[in-house]
Amino acid sequence: MKILVLNSGSSSIKYRLFRMESMAVLRVGVVDRIGEPGASPVRDHREGFLRVMSVLSESGAIRGAADLYGIGHRVVHGGDRFREPARVDAGVLEAIRETIPFAPLHNPGNLQGIEVALAMCPGVPQVAVFDTAFHQTMPPHAFHYALPYDLCAAHRVRRYGFHGTSHAHVARRAAGLLGKPPGMLNLITLHLGNGASAAAIRGGESVDTSMGMTPLEGLIMGTRCGDLDPAVPFFLAGATGKPPGELLALLNEESGLKGICGANDMREVHRKAAGGDPSASLAIDMYGYRVKKYIGAYTAVLGRVDALVFTGGIGENDAEVRRRACEGLSPLGIALDDARNGSPSKDPREIQREGTPVKILVIPTDEELEIALQTLACLGNHPGEEGQR
Numbered sequence: 001m002k003i004l005v006l007n008s009g010s011s012s013i014k015y016r017l018f019r020m021e022s023m024a025v026l027r028v029g030v031v032d033r034i035g036e037p038g039a040s041p042v043r044d045h046r047e048g049f050l051r052v053m054s055v056l057s058e059s060g061a062i063r064g065a066a067d068l069y070g071i072g073h074r075v076v077h078g079g080d081r082f083r084e085p086a087r088v089d090a091g092v093l094e095a096i097r098e099t100i101p102f103a104p105l106h107n108p109g110n111l112q113g114i115e116v117a118l119a120m121c122p123g124v125p126q127v128a129v130f131d132t133a134f135h136q137t138m139p140p141h142a143f144h145y146a147l148p149y150d151l152c153a154a155h156r157v158r159r160y161g162f163h164g165t166s167h168a169h170v171a172r173r174a175a176g177l178l179g180k181p182p183g184m185l186n187l188i189t190l191h192l193g194n195g196a197s198a199a200a201i202r203g204g205e206s207v208d209t210s211m212g213m214t215p216l217e218g219l220i221m222g223t224r225c226g227d228l229d230p231a232v233p234f235f236l237a238g239a240t241g242k243p244p245g246e247l248l249a250l251l252n253e254e255s256g257l258k259g260i261c262g263a264n265d266m267r268e269v270h271r272k273a274a275g276g277d278p279s280a281s282l283a284i285d286m287y288g289y290r291v292k293k294y295i296g297a298y299t300a301v302l303g304r305v306d307a308l309v310f311t312g313g314i315g316e317n318d319a320e321v322r323r324r325a326c327e328g329l330s331p332l333g334i335a336l337d338d339a340r341n342g343s344p345s346k347d348p349r350e351i352q353r354e355g356t357p358v359k360i361l362v363i364p365t366d367e368e369l370e371i372a373l374q375t376l377a378c379l380g381n382h383p384g385e386e387g388q389r
């Protein structure tokens, strides 16, 4: 039983083919520079998808489209309509289109990928898996902004949250690691990659998360500012004369670690700090401090915390950031074991100090596998005739 996972951006299609019985990755790759001139140009998403299918066929990974049990598509924004993955039909396509204003950089590419795959593999069931879906369980007091109610309702302005596939994945794996059903656990999951977000998860359901209407709110990220006094962009508009679009790009692409010290990659930030660059040291201080504030806030939200889970490129690999995020939190039952925290490993593991009440876990995320699993579950729940393959 083979499932193809596609992550289609505006100029690339990332793909991964899974054999679901063993969860083995049969093939992984990317077709990029779509629409850009080059030695072997890929003119559009249709040509890009054709390339994916021919690589899969020529390598013998599949015999043809009929060999696919399903295709799972990553979709960044599902608005407030999707609490679960959805089997793609005309209504689902329309709903994704309606959400483009909230994710103008992501949803158009996601949508193009789905449309092309549908047109070229009409017999293969296709599922949209949304980054926002997992957070649709947030209660109103967590997802509303304190803005005029009717205005927000009219324009669907609210917090949605992102990275849901990753938070869901590591939460389930944490439950496995701790040997408890997800419904019995309260978790704080920290996805720290290029983008970064925290989630408070009670009994398997997200009850709060740090990203908002767009992925700009919350933690400090590679190039995004995270939490900010909403007056700042208006002040900067007056002070610099920059138009709104430019300011939004500044907050999304020129801020975060990059804005503070000129490097958006955390490894580079550490190198600069070790070389004596004070702005890089400040960036690490600010990054760790912001994560710590969210741990404190979500401890208050959950009341009892069974485990903190670190994931994403920084969460999985950066012992120094984990140390700073947990520093001084022993009154909350959170304390790291320095040796466990410092020993690098790719395996899921516990790194809390012996005898402390809150487990601290490092769990590698796997968003593609999670999309494949959710695609399978979605098709299993609603088997069409094609779904019997």
Ligand code: ADP
Binding pocket: 192, 193, 194, 195, 222, 264, 265, 266, 267, 268, 312, 313, 314, 317, 318
């Ligand atoms: P994405 O969000 O694009 O999937 P990742 O989850 O791969 O990105 O995270 C990328 C971030 O992880 C970068 O800031 C990178 O520097 C950081 N990172 C990767 N490996 C390490 C490491 N060994 N130590 C510190 N940071 C790391």
